[in-house]
Amino acid sequence: xxxxxxxxxxxxxxxxxxxxxxxxxxxxxxxxxxxxxxxxxxxxxxxxxxxxxxxxxxxxxxxxxxxxxxxxxxxxxxxxxxxxxxxxxxxxxxxxxxxxxxxxxxxxxxxxxxxxxxxxxxxxxxxxxxxxxxxxxxxxxxxxxxxxxxxxxxxxxxxxxxxxxxxxxxxxxxxxxxxxxxxxxxxxxxxxxxxxxxxxxxxxxxxxxxxxxxxxxxxxxxxxx
Numbered sequence: 428x429x430x431x432x433x434x435x436x437x438x439x440x441x442x443x444x445x446x447x448x449x450x451x452x453x454x455x456x457x458x459x460x461x462x463x464x465x466x467x468x469x470x471x472x473x474x475x476x477x478x479x480x481x482x483x484x485x486x487x488x489x490x491x492x493x494x495x496x497x498x499x500x501x502x503x504x505x506x507x508x509x510x511x512x513x514x515x516x517x518x519x520x521x522x523x524x525x526x527x528x529x530x531x532x533x534x535x536x537x538x539x540x541x542x543x544x545x546x547x548x549x550x551x552x553x554x555x556x557x558x559x560x561x562x563x564x565x566x567x568x569x570x571x572x573x574x575x576x577x578x579x580x581x582x583x584x585x586x587x588x589x590x591x592x593x594x595x596x597x598x599x600x601x602x603x604x605x606x607x608x609x610x611x612x613x614x615x616x617x618x619x620x621x622x623x624x625x626x627x628x629x630x631x632x633x634x635x636x637x638x639x640x641x642x643x644x645x646x647x648x649x650x651x652x
Contacts, residue, residue, distance in 0.1 A: 441633055444626030448475075451619035458616075466530045470616060471623045473523035479627040480516035481583075483509050483635065484552070488580040491573035501643075503569040506576060508638040510555060512631045517549045540594045544586040551579045 452471035487509035494502035524542070525535035536542060555575055562568035 437629060438633055441626055441629035444622045445630060448472075448619055448623040448626050451615075452623065455615050455619060466527050467616070469523055469527040471619045473520055473527060475620065475623040475627040476516050476520040476523065477587075478624045479631045480513050480520060481587075482628045483513040483516060483631040484580055484583065486632070486635075487513060488576050491576040494569060494573045498566070500565070500569060503572065504639055504642050504646075505635075506573065507556075507559065508635045508642060509632075510552060510576065511638065512635045514549060514552050514556075515634075516627070516631055517545070517552070521545055521549070541587075541591040544591050548579075548583045548586045551582055555579055 448471055452468055457465065457467050487506045490502045490506035490509065493499070494506060521542075524545075528537065528539075528542070529535040532539075555572065558575055559568055559572050562571060
């Protein structure tokens with residue numbers, strides 16, 4: 428038991444942080460701000476999921492580069508599975524953002540530059556899997572996927588962090604609007620927000636590690652048959 432606790436300490440940390448995030452995100456006091464009111468609680472779910480998405484995609488592109496340098500097929504498995512989880516987190520981030528926008532902007536999707544850029548980023552990454560499935564030769568598929576992964580990641584950064592700031596936007600932190608960190612100064616949001624970022628990120632890597640093991644097991648079974 429002690430060995431399992433020592434080996435899987437980060438998984439227990441993930442569970443503890445997410446339980447704390449859910450309880451704190453729903454029950455801890457929040458600033459009573461005009462229009463936002465209770466919807467500011469989505470900060471603990473929407474924004475950390477985007478942080479988790481970016482960190483998971485970062486891991487994916489790093490393993491893609493490692494594959495290009497070594498031709499080790501294991502790195503391709505890591506890269507593709509991390510990209511898969513990154514997309515899942517991106518979809519959850521958009522959905523939680525739509526819930527918040529519905530109450531603060533009056534509609535879930537208002538074609539805000541931040542919303543559109545986020546959707547475009549996810550579509551680019553979805554094309555990554557369409558590309559992988561269209562190539563039959565394994566080595567060629569892995570190399571093309573790794574190169575496209577670098578391309579997708581390079582586009583995601585300006586789409587999420589640069590272009591929305593260059594146009595009018597209702598989204599916090601864009602278009603001259605203050606970011607959420609302005610509200611942290613007089614509230615308990617920071618007490619939950621930073622643990623939430625770590626917790627959601629750890630969850631992403633945890634799920635990816637399970638998918639990697641399943642993928643490798645399936646590959647071994649196919650080779651053995």
